[in-house]
Amino acid sequence: GQYAKIDYTVEPGEPGTGYVFESAVIGGKVPKEFIPSVEKAFKVMMDKGPLIGFPLLDFKVTLTDGGFHAVDSSQMAFEAAGKAAYRQTLPKCGPQLLEPIMKVDVFVPDANVGDVIGDLNRRRGMMKSQEPGASSVRIKADVPLGEMFGYIGDLRSATSGRGQFSMEFSHYAPVPNNIVEKVREEVNARREARK
Incomplete structure:
Protein backbone atom coordinates (compact mmCIF):
# COMPACT_ATOMS: atom_id res chain seq x y z
CA GLY A 1 0.00 0.00 0.00
CA GLY A 94 -10.76 31.91 -4.72
CA PRO A 95 -8.25 31.96 -7.58
CA GLN A 96 -8.56 34.83 -10.04
CA LEU A 97 -7.89 34.83 -13.75
CA LEU A 98 -5.20 37.43 -14.47
CA GLU A 99 -4.46 39.26 -17.69
CA PRO A 100 -1.35 41.14 -18.81
CA ILE A 101 -1.73 44.90 -18.63
CA MET A 102 0.34 46.93 -21.06
CA LYS A 103 1.75 50.39 -20.53
CA VAL A 104 0.66 52.15 -23.74
CA ASP A 105 2.14 55.40 -25.09
CA VAL A 106 0.15 57.00 -27.92
CA PHE A 107 1.16 60.10 -29.91
CA VAL A 108 -1.73 61.71 -31.80
CA PRO A 109 -2.56 65.05 -33.45
CA ASP A 110 -4.53 67.45 -31.20
CA ALA A 111 -7.66 67.06 -33.33
CA ASN A 112 -7.84 63.29 -32.73
CA VAL A 113 -7.34 63.15 -28.95
CA GLY A 114 -11.05 62.61 -28.14
CA ASP A 115 -11.47 59.77 -30.65
CA VAL A 116 -8.30 58.03 -29.50
CA ILE A 117 -9.20 58.30 -25.80
CA GLY A 118 -12.69 57.00 -26.58
CA ASP A 119 -11.16 54.02 -28.38
CA LEU A 120 -8.77 53.30 -25.50
CA ASN A 121 -11.71 53.46 -23.06
CA ARG A 122 -13.65 50.94 -25.18
CA ARG A 123 -10.60 48.69 -24.87
CA ARG A 124 -10.89 48.88 -21.06
CA GLY A 125 -7.95 51.27 -20.87
CA MET A 126 -7.16 53.33 -17.78
CA MET A 127 -5.93 56.80 -18.75
CA LYS A 128 -2.80 57.85 -16.87
CA SER A 129 -1.96 61.20 -18.45
CA GLN A 130 -2.15 63.51 -21.45
CA GLU A 131 0.90 65.60 -22.27
CA PRO A 132 0.54 68.28 -24.97
CA GLY A 133 3.55 68.62 -27.28
CA ALA A 134 4.46 70.95 -30.14
CA SER A 135 2.41 69.18 -32.80
CA SER A 136 0.84 66.21 -31.00
CA VAL A 137 -0.46 64.96 -27.68
CA ARG A 138 1.10 62.07 -25.78
CA ILE A 139 -1.50 59.85 -24.12
CA LYS A 140 -0.38 57.35 -21.50
CA ALA A 141 -2.70 54.52 -20.53
CA ASP A 142 -2.74 51.02 -19.06
CA VAL A 143 -4.65 48.66 -21.36
CA PRO A 144 -5.21 44.87 -21.21
CA LEU A 145 -3.11 43.13 -23.87
CA GLY A 146 -6.13 41.16 -25.06
CA GLU A 147 -7.81 44.42 -26.08
CA MET A 148 -4.84 45.71 -28.10
CA PHE A 149 -5.10 43.35 -31.08
CA GLY A 150 -5.77 45.35 -34.23
CA TYR A 151 -5.03 48.63 -32.47
CA ILE A 152 -2.51 49.97 -35.01
CA GLY A 153 -5.10 49.78 -37.80
CA ASP A 154 -7.75 51.50 -35.69
CA LEU A 155 -5.28 54.19 -34.60
CA ARG A 156 -4.21 54.89 -38.16
CA SER A 157 -7.85 55.11 -39.28
CA ALA A 158 -8.71 57.52 -36.45
CA THR A 159 -5.69 59.77 -37.14
CA SER A 160 -5.41 59.55 -40.95
CA GLY A 161 -2.19 57.59 -40.50
CA ARG A 162 -0.51 60.15 -38.22
CA GLY A 163 -0.92 58.39 -34.88
CA GLN A 164 1.85 56.26 -33.39
CA PHE A 165 2.03 54.08 -30.33
CA SER A 166 4.30 51.80 -28.36
CA MET A 167 3.53 49.40 -25.54
CA GLU A 168 5.38 47.36 -22.97
CA PHE A 169 4.32 44.93 -20.27
CA SER A 170 3.37 46.61 -16.99
CA HIS A 171 1.74 44.05 -14.66
CA TYR A 172 -0.97 41.44 -14.27
CA ALA A 173 -4.47 42.36 -13.05
CA PRO A 174 -7.65 40.38 -12.35
CA VAL A 175 -9.96 39.90 -15.33
CA PRO A 176 -13.50 41.27 -14.77
CA ASN A 177 -16.05 38.49 -14.13
CA ASN A 178 -18.06 39.15 -17.30
CA ILE A 179 -14.90 38.67 -19.35
CA VAL A 180 -13.83 35.53 -17.43
CA GLU A 181 -16.95 33.81 -18.77
CA LYS A 182 -16.12 34.85 -22.36
CA VAL A 183 -12.56 33.55 -21.95
CA ARG A 184 -13.82 30.27 -20.49
CA GLU A 185 -16.20 29.80 -23.45
CA GLU A 186 -13.45 30.59 -25.99
CA VAL A 187 -10.93 28.26 -24.33
CA ASN A 188 -13.48 25.43 -24.12
CA ALA A 189 -14.46 25.96 -27.78
CA ARG A 190 -10.78 25.77 -28.83
CA ARG A 191 -10.27 22.60 -26.79
CA GLU A 192 -13.33 21.01 -28.39
CA ALA A 193 -12.12 22.00 -31.87
CA ARG A 194 -8.79 20.23 -31.25
CA LYS A 195 -10.47 16.91 -30.38
Whole structure:
Protein backbone atom coordinates (compact mmCIF):
# COMPACT_ATOMS: atom_id res chain seq x y z
CA GLY A 1 0.00 0.00 0.00
CA GLN A 2 0.79 3.66 -0.11
CA TYR A 3 0.51 5.99 2.89
CA ALA A 4 1.19 9.71 3.19
CA LYS A 5 -0.56 12.34 5.28
CA ILE A 6 0.05 16.06 4.86
CA ASP A 7 -1.34 19.12 6.62
CA TYR A 8 -0.68 22.39 4.85
CA THR A 9 -1.81 25.95 4.27
CA VAL A 10 -2.18 27.71 0.93
CA GLU A 11 -2.18 31.49 0.70
CA PRO A 12 -1.80 34.13 -1.99
CA GLY A 13 1.73 35.33 -2.61
CA GLU A 14 2.92 38.84 -3.30
CA PRO A 15 2.76 39.76 -7.00
CA GLY A 16 5.84 38.52 -8.81
CA THR A 17 6.92 36.00 -6.17
CA GLY A 18 5.77 32.92 -8.10
CA TYR A 19 5.40 29.65 -6.23
CA VAL A 20 6.88 29.57 -2.73
CA PHE A 21 7.07 26.36 -0.70
CA GLU A 22 7.98 26.26 2.95
CA SER A 23 8.19 23.40 5.41
CA ALA A 24 7.23 24.18 8.99
CA VAL A 25 7.12 20.52 10.04
CA ILE A 26 8.62 20.00 13.48
CA GLY A 27 10.10 16.66 14.43
CA GLY A 28 9.97 13.59 12.25
CA LYS A 29 6.26 13.56 11.43
CA VAL A 30 7.18 13.91 7.76
CA PRO A 31 10.70 12.61 7.15
CA LYS A 32 12.95 15.14 5.40
CA GLU A 33 13.40 12.93 2.33
CA PHE A 34 9.64 13.12 1.58
CA ILE A 35 9.23 16.92 1.83
CA PRO A 36 10.67 17.63 -1.67
CA SER A 37 8.03 15.27 -3.12
CA VAL A 38 5.24 17.43 -1.68
CA GLU A 39 6.93 20.58 -3.01
CA LYS A 40 7.32 18.97 -6.44
CA ALA A 41 3.65 17.93 -6.53
CA PHE A 42 2.39 21.50 -6.11
CA LYS A 43 4.98 22.80 -8.59
CA VAL A 44 3.94 20.27 -11.24
CA MET A 45 0.24 20.94 -10.69
CA MET A 46 0.51 24.74 -10.82
CA ASP A 47 0.91 24.59 -14.61
CA LYS A 48 -2.80 23.71 -14.78
CA GLY A 49 -4.68 26.27 -12.74
CA PRO A 50 -8.10 25.45 -11.28
CA LEU A 51 -10.11 28.07 -13.22
CA ILE A 52 -9.54 27.47 -16.91
CA GLY A 53 -6.33 25.47 -16.84
CA PHE A 54 -3.95 28.42 -17.18
CA PRO A 55 -0.81 28.37 -14.99
CA LEU A 56 -1.13 29.55 -11.40
CA LEU A 57 1.00 32.49 -10.26
CA ASP A 58 2.06 33.87 -6.90
CA PHE A 59 0.98 31.48 -4.18
CA LYS A 60 2.59 30.02 -1.09
CA VAL A 61 2.24 26.51 0.31
CA THR A 62 3.38 25.77 3.86
CA LEU A 63 3.66 22.14 4.91
CA THR A 64 2.68 22.28 8.58
CA ASP A 65 2.36 18.65 9.68
CA GLY A 66 1.69 15.16 8.46
CA GLY A 67 2.27 11.52 9.05
CA PHE A 68 4.00 8.52 7.53
CA HIS A 69 4.19 4.76 7.81
CA ALA A 70 7.57 3.05 8.11
CA VAL A 71 6.73 0.51 5.37
CA ASP A 72 4.00 2.05 3.21
CA SER A 73 5.31 5.61 2.80
CA SER A 74 7.42 6.64 -0.17
CA GLN A 75 8.33 9.69 -2.22
CA MET A 76 5.66 8.65 -4.72
CA ALA A 77 3.01 8.47 -1.96
CA PHE A 78 3.86 11.98 -0.73
CA GLU A 79 3.87 13.35 -4.27
CA ALA A 80 0.43 11.80 -4.85
CA ALA A 81 -0.79 13.33 -1.57
CA GLY A 82 0.49 16.74 -2.69
CA LYS A 83 -1.28 16.47 -6.05
CA ALA A 84 -4.53 15.42 -4.38
CA ALA A 85 -4.20 18.31 -1.93
CA TYR A 86 -3.77 20.75 -4.84
CA ARG A 87 -6.86 19.41 -6.64
CA GLN A 88 -8.99 19.60 -3.47
CA THR A 89 -7.78 22.93 -2.11
CA LEU A 90 -6.94 25.33 -4.94
CA PRO A 91 -10.45 25.64 -6.41
CA LYS A 92 -11.68 26.66 -2.91
CA CYS A 93 -9.00 29.36 -2.52
CA GLY A 94 -10.76 31.91 -4.72
CA PRO A 95 -8.25 31.96 -7.58
CA GLN A 96 -8.56 34.83 -10.04
CA LEU A 97 -7.89 34.83 -13.75
CA LEU A 98 -5.20 37.43 -14.47
CA GLU A 99 -4.46 39.26 -17.69
CA PRO A 100 -1.35 41.14 -18.81
CA ILE A 101 -1.73 44.90 -18.63
CA MET A 102 0.34 46.93 -21.06
CA LYS A 103 1.75 50.39 -20.53
CA VAL A 104 0.66 52.15 -23.74
CA ASP A 105 2.14 55.40 -25.09
CA VAL A 106 0.15 57.00 -27.92
CA PHE A 107 1.16 60.10 -29.91
CA VAL A 108 -1.73 61.71 -31.80
CA PRO A 109 -2.56 65.05 -33.45
CA ASP A 110 -4.53 67.45 -31.20
CA ALA A 111 -7.66 67.06 -33.33
CA ASN A 112 -7.84 63.29 -32.73
CA VAL A 113 -7.34 63.15 -28.95
CA GLY A 114 -11.05 62.61 -28.14
CA ASP A 115 -11.47 59.77 -30.65
CA VAL A 116 -8.30 58.03 -29.50
CA ILE A 117 -9.20 58.30 -25.80
CA GLY A 118 -12.69 57.00 -26.58
CA ASP A 119 -11.16 54.02 -28.38
CA LEU A 120 -8.77 53.30 -25.50
CA ASN A 121 -11.71 53.46 -23.06
CA ARG A 122 -13.65 50.94 -25.18
CA ARG A 123 -10.60 48.69 -24.87
CA ARG A 124 -10.89 48.88 -21.06
CA GLY A 125 -7.95 51.27 -20.87
CA MET A 126 -7.16 53.33 -17.78
CA MET A 127 -5.93 56.80 -18.75
CA LYS A 128 -2.80 57.85 -16.87
CA SER A 129 -1.96 61.20 -18.45
CA GLN A 130 -2.15 63.51 -21.45
CA GLU A 131 0.90 65.60 -22.27
CA PRO A 132 0.54 68.28 -24.97
CA GLY A 133 3.55 68.62 -27.28
CA ALA A 134 4.46 70.95 -30.14
CA SER A 135 2.41 69.18 -32.80
CA SER A 136 0.84 66.21 -31.00
CA VAL A 137 -0.46 64.96 -27.68
CA ARG A 138 1.10 62.07 -25.78
CA ILE A 139 -1.50 59.85 -24.12
CA LYS A 140 -0.38 57.35 -21.50
CA ALA A 141 -2.70 54.52 -20.53
CA ASP A 142 -2.74 51.02 -19.06
CA VAL A 143 -4.65 48.66 -21.36
CA PRO A 144 -5.21 44.87 -21.21
CA LEU A 145 -3.11 43.13 -23.87
CA GLY A 146 -6.13 41.16 -25.06
CA GLU A 147 -7.81 44.42 -26.08
CA MET A 148 -4.84 45.71 -28.10
CA PHE A 149 -5.10 43.35 -31.08
CA GLY A 150 -5.77 45.35 -34.23
CA TYR A 151 -5.03 48.63 -32.47
CA ILE A 152 -2.51 49.97 -35.01
CA GLY A 153 -5.10 49.78 -37.80
CA ASP A 154 -7.75 51.50 -35.69
CA LEU A 155 -5.28 54.19 -34.60
CA ARG A 156 -4.21 54.89 -38.16
CA SER A 157 -7.85 55.11 -39.28
CA ALA A 158 -8.71 57.52 -36.45
CA THR A 159 -5.69 59.77 -37.14
CA SER A 160 -5.41 59.55 -40.95
CA GLY A 161 -2.19 57.59 -40.50
CA ARG A 162 -0.51 60.15 -38.22
CA GLY A 163 -0.92 58.39 -34.88
CA GLN A 164 1.85 56.26 -33.39
CA PHE A 165 2.03 54.08 -30.33
CA SER A 166 4.30 51.80 -28.36
CA MET A 167 3.53 49.40 -25.54
CA GLU A 168 5.38 47.36 -22.97
CA PHE A 169 4.32 44.93 -20.27
CA SER A 170 3.37 46.61 -16.99
CA HIS A 171 1.74 44.05 -14.66
CA TYR A 172 -0.97 41.44 -14.27
CA ALA A 173 -4.47 42.36 -13.05
CA PRO A 174 -7.65 40.38 -12.35
CA VAL A 175 -9.96 39.90 -15.33
CA PRO A 176 -13.50 41.27 -14.77
CA ASN A 177 -16.05 38.49 -14.13
CA ASN A 178 -18.06 39.15 -17.30
CA ILE A 179 -14.90 38.67 -19.35
CA VAL A 180 -13.83 35.53 -17.43
CA GLU A 181 -16.95 33.81 -18.77
CA LYS A 182 -16.12 34.85 -22.36
CA VAL A 183 -12.56 33.55 -21.95
CA ARG A 184 -13.82 30.27 -20.49
CA GLU A 185 -16.20 29.80 -23.45
CA GLU A 186 -13.45 30.59 -25.99
CA VAL A 187 -10.93 28.26 -24.33
CA ASN A 188 -13.48 25.43 -24.12
CA ALA A 189 -14.46 25.96 -27.78
CA ARG A 190 -10.78 25.77 -28.83
CA ARG A 191 -10.27 22.60 -26.79
CA GLU A 192 -13.33 21.01 -28.39
CA ALA A 193 -12.12 22.00 -31.87
CA ARG A 194 -8.79 20.23 -31.25
CA LYS A 195 -10.47 16.91 -30.38
